[in-house]
Amino acid sequence: MRFKIKNNGQKNFLPKLKGSLIKKYGILIGFLFISIVISIITPNFLTLKNILNIMKQSSIIGTMAIGTTFVIIGGGFDISVGSLLALTSAMVLGLQSYIPWYLAVVVVLLVGAFIGFINGVLTAKVKIVAIIVTLGTMTILRGLTYLYTGGYPVIGTSESFQFIGSGVIGGIPFPIIIWIVMVIFWQFMLSKTKLGRYTLALGGNKEASRLSGVPVDFYLIMTFVIGGLMAALSGIIYASRINSVSPLAGQGYELDAIAATVIGGTSVAGGEGTVVGTLVGVLLLSVISNVFNLLGVQVYIQYVIKGVTILAVVGFDSYSRFRR
Amino acid sequence: MQETFIKVNNLCKSFPGVKALNNINLEIKKGEVHVLLGENGAGKSTFVKILSGVYKSDSGSFSLDNSECNFNSPGEAFKNGISVIYQETSLIPKLTVIQNIFLGIEYTKKIFSIIDNKRLLKEYKEICNNLGFNLPTNKTVKTLGIAEQKMVEILKSLVHKAKFIIMDEPTDSLSKTEIEHLFEIIYKLKKENITILYITHNLEEVFKIADRITVFRDGKKVNTVSVKDIRMEDIVNMMIGMDLPKTLANPSSKQNKKEILKVDNVNKDGIIKNVSFSAYCGEILGIVGLIGAGKTELARIIFGSDKFESGKIFINNKFCNIKSPIDAINAGLCMVPEDRKRDGLILKHEVYKNITISNLKKISTNIVLSKKKEIDVSKNVVEQLNIKISSLDQITRELSGGNQQKLVIAKWLIAEPKILILDEPTRGIDIGSKYEVYKIIRELAGNGVCIIFISSEVPEIMNIADRILVMKKGEIIDEFKRGVSQIKVMNTMLGV
Numbered sequence: 151m152r153f154k155i156k157n158n159g160q161k162n163f164l165p166k167l168k169g170s171l172i173k174k175y176g177i178l179i180g181f182l183f184i185s186i187v188i189s190i191i192t193p194n195f196l197t198l199k200n201i202l203n204i205m206k207q208s209s210i211i212g213t214m215a216i217g218t219t220f221v222i223i224g225g226g227f228d229i230s231v232g233s234l235l236a237l238t239s240a241m242v243l244g245l246q247s248y249i250p251w252y253l254a255v256v257v258v259l260l261v262g263a264f265i266g267f268i269n270g271v272l273t274a275k276v277k278i279v280a281i282i283v284t285l286g287t288m289t290i291l292r293g294l295t296y297l298y299t300g301g302y303p304v305i306g307t308s309e310s311f312q313f314i315g316s317g318v319i320g321g322i323p324f325p326i327i328i329w330i331v332m333v334i335f336w337q338f339m340l341s342k343t344k345l346g347r348y349t350l351a352l353g354g355n356k357e358a359s360r361l362s363g364v365p366v367d368f369y370l371i372m373t374f375v376i377g378g379l380m381a382a383l384s385g386i387i388y389a390s391r392i393n394s395v396s397p398l399a400g401q402g403y404e405l406d407a408i409a410a411t412v413i414g415g416t417s418v419a420g421g422e423g424t425v426v427g428t429l430v431g432v433l434l435l436s437v438i439s440n441v442f443n444l445l446g447v448q449v450y451i452q453y454v455i456k457g458v459t460i461l462a463v464v465g466f467d468s469y470s471r472f473r474r
Numbered sequence: 475m476q477e478t479f480i481k482v483n484n485l486c487k488s489f490p491g492v493k494a495l496n497n498i499n500l501e502i503k504k505g506e507v508h509v510l511l512g513e514n515g516a517g518k519s520t521f522v523k524i525l526s527g528v529y530k531s532d533s534g535s536f537s538l539d540n541s542e543c544n545f546n547s548p549g550e551a552f553k554n555g556i557s558v559i560y561q562e563t564s565l566i567p568k569l570t571v572i573q574n575i576f577l578g579i580e581y582t583k584k585i586f587s588i589i590d591n592k593r594l595l596k597e598y599k600e601i602c603n604n605l606g607f608n609l610p611t612n613k614t615v616k617t618l619g620i621a622e623q624k625m626v627e628i629l630k631s632l633v634h635k636a637k638f639i640i641m642d643e644p645t646d647s648l649s650k651t652e653i654e655h656l657f658e659i660i661y662k663l664k665k666e667n668i669t670i671l672y673i674t675h676n677l678e679e680v681f682k683i684a685d686r687i688t689v690f691r692d693g694k695k696v697n698t699v700s701v702k703d704i705r706m707e708d709i710v711n712m713m714i715g716m717d718l719p720k721t722l723a724n725p726s727s728k729q730n731k732k733e734i735l736k737v738d739n740v741n742k743d744g745i746i747k748n749v750s751f752s753a754y755c756g757e758i759l760g761i762v763g764l765i766g767a768g769k770t771e772l773a774r775i776i777f778g779s780d781k782f783e784s785g786k787i788f789i790n791n792k793f794c795n796i797k798s799p800i801d802a803i804n805a806g807l808c809m810v811p812e813d814r815k816r817d818g819l820i821l822k823h824e825v826y827k828n829i830t831i832s833n834l835k836k837i838s839t840n841i842v843l844s845k846k847k848e849i850d851v852s853k854n855v856v857e858q859l860n861i862k863i864s865s866l867d868q869i870t871r872e873l874s875g876g877n878q879q880k881l882v883i884a885k886w887l888i889a890e891p892k893i894l895i896l897d898e899p900t901r902g903i904d905i906g907s908k909y910e911v912y913k914i915i916r917e918l919a920g921n922g923v924c925i926i927f928i929s930s931e932v933p934e935i936m937n938i939a940d941r942i943l944v945m946k947k948g949e950i951i952d953e954f955k956r957g958v959s960q961i962k963v964m965n966t967m968l969g970v
């Protein structure tokens with residue numbers, strides 16, 4: 151028996167659309183808008199060839215940034231992935247002299263996951279701040295890359311391996327297919343499985359998650375493992391595309407991945423974000439640099455403009471969230 | 475004291491899906507204690523946030539001392555003499571008392587802007603003497619008790635020349651004696667002709683401090699009346715639109731005496747001492763004690779969220795090695811924590827995510843989470859607990875305090891616990907909903923769930939519990955059956 155009958159007015163359980171729509175798809179709308187403007191001022195932009203080219207170039211950072219997205223959503227931070235790309239790409243080529251390329255790929259993926267695991271354990275169990283942990287492993291990994299390569303570029307020996315980075319299926323470059331499949335898979339994991347829900351919870355409020363029965367340490371480590379795995383995969387694409395890896399490879403890639411993630415709507419504070427958003431973030435950055443290349447703008451200026459873009463997009467987003 | 479100090483005209487404020495304030499007209503007189511009452515989600519906090527510059531109103535206006543106010547930020551309101559004391563403190567934990575109080579107006583010497591500590595201290599002493607406060611100036615705020623922190627906040631307002639102090643559920647986390655102390659402070663502030671707007675869900679407080687009260691319901695003002703002219707029942711009626719039932723549902727008579735939880739000699743370095751007790755299926759076991767008696771700590775230990783030194787916990791007569799909340803939940807033991815914002819909720823997530831997190835199994839097919847099941851399950855508990863939301867997708871931060879508290883309870887209802895520990899579960903909940911919560915707890919117990927109900931409010935424990943354990947300084951010092959007199963429990967608690 152309920153003794154109180156309350157008129158809750160217009161209580162409905164359907165998602166409210168207004169407002170949240172702009173918040174959710176704001177970046178996408180912005181991206182489309184920029185693309186349209188660009189395609190008007192630069193006629194070469196909107197050709198299939200150019201678009202596939204942009205996507206192909208984006209696929210390496212794009213694949214890496216999927217992992218970054220998970221790490222940041224879980225409340226962590228990973229700046230070691232650029233160095234991890236260097237080590238794994240050097241290894242995947244170097245190992246080809248001893249084992250078949252597909253085994254090398256498997257080994258390298260395991261290495262990536264293992265490094266992620268180490269990052270995760272140091273963060274979750276030893277309780278070092280994630281940015282410092284990965285600052286440490288970043289340095290170590292770069293050192294290991296130098297040791298592994300002896301300071302010289304490593305060159306691949308397998309013909310078939312090069313398909314990963316340079317192959318084409320049905321007119322679409324294979325790296326793009328890998329990237330898109332990964333985006334779909336991990337977006338599914340994020341929004342439709344326990345792994346994703348717990349990762350979001352963990353980044354949203356670690357203590358409340360722990361008290362709700364979430365194995366917080368395990369899932370924190372998992373985000374870093376995903377980060378390492380995706381970095382290794384991007385290393386494989388990278389190696390396969392150029393078939394020659396210098397020990398300097400991947401420098402600064404981690405920053406691009408972080409920038410794309412944040413532009414794509416993932417909150418640096420953790421607990422919020424999408425993989426698809428990150429995809430848009432990566433594309434946005436690539437489109438901008440592509441246009442400047444088409445327009446023949448000096449590279450140095452491009453850096454400045456890229457930085458300004460990051461601040462503008464993220465700043466607009468934060469500011470509009472804060473204001474009500 | 476009869477001149478009007480604050481005048482509110484036709485104030486309106488809407489959020490997506492709710493009209494939080496609907497045409498509010500209100501006058502607050504200079505030097506009065508004006509109490510604002512209303513159900514959870516009635517719009518009280520929203521009203522406060524508009525007066526203090528956190529939100530902007532959609533339409534309408536308000537004036538302070540006959541001058542129109544149009545604040546763009548809380549800082550601006552603060553500078554104009556309006557200060558707010560929230561449930562949670564807004565102090566900086568690592569700074570000392572005096573640093574906190576004078577934050578923003580550090581007097582400096584001419585050279586190098588060195589802070590003039592002597593002058594601060596002198597001014598501080600003056601104000602303290604006026605009010606009869608006595609606080610250690612050089613302790614950091616985080617080492618103080620909550621009541622002392624409230625005092626620091628009040629001092630801070632006064633130093634900043636506050637003329638109007640708003641308190642939004644200030645007694646929420648205070649003990650009885652601390653509340654008395656706060657009331658004394660309020661009397662003193664009144665003497666200094668400072669105007670106070672006070673929000674509470676505890677109607678007994680109203681009669682102690684209020685001059686006049688205003689009741690809100692669903693964003694509208696019901697009435698403003700003088701306390702002298704009104705009885706408690708009338709207030710309740712104004713708040714919820716009808717009378718409350720006189721008594722609660724009777725305790726379930728068929729108590730099967732199956733022991734489900736046994737806590738054996740648990741110790742934790744001086745905080746918990748030799749605690750042993752049993753709890754039974756279908757029983758509501760109350761644990762009562764002053765703030766700091768170790769109730770929360772005991773709950774956290776049993777739930778596995780804190781470590782302990784020695785002792786054993788048995789569930790269903792089997793030793794249960796609970797090392798983390800996960801172990802506890804797997805054994806069917808769940809806990810509604812005391813601090814909803816820190817330990818209970820993920821404020822930036824949607825309502826439904828906060829509900830289902832405790833039991834994802836229930837809403838998944840194979841390993842895939844099913845949105846449909848999730849919505850069904852959440853909708854069910856939201857209706858059961860009468861939680862006021864505009865949609866299940868609403869962000870939890872936007873809910874009113876009391877509705878957030880209900881959400882934490884909802885979350886554990888769907889985990890289907892066999893033993894449910896509730897640590898101050900009715901904190902911040904309006905009286906109508908309190909009865910709803912009691913009723914649900916009764917129902918759970920009726921279905922054989924063992925309830926451990928922790929509270930520092932004796933009347934509440936007397937009302938709900940079948941058996942009462944009294945804690946003091948980390949020990950269980952006595953046990954009572956239902957029907958014991960309130961005085962007896964109180965005296966035991968206080969140790970007289």
Ligand SMILES: Nc1ncnc2c1ncn2[C@@H]1O[C@H](COP(=O)(O)OP(=O)(O)OP(=O)(O)O)[C@@H](O)[C@H]1O
Binds near residue numbers: 519875
């Ligand atoms: N930022 C916000 N966004 C959306 N809705 C909000 C926001 N803040 C408050 N609301 C809604 O406005 C209504 C009034 O909330 P308010 O916090 O003022 O209630 P209250 O009277 O203080 O309740 P309680 O006693 O539970 O603290 C509620 O329905 C709440 O969900």
Ligand SMILES: [Mg+2]
Binds near residue numbers: 519520642
């Ligand atoms: Mg409130």
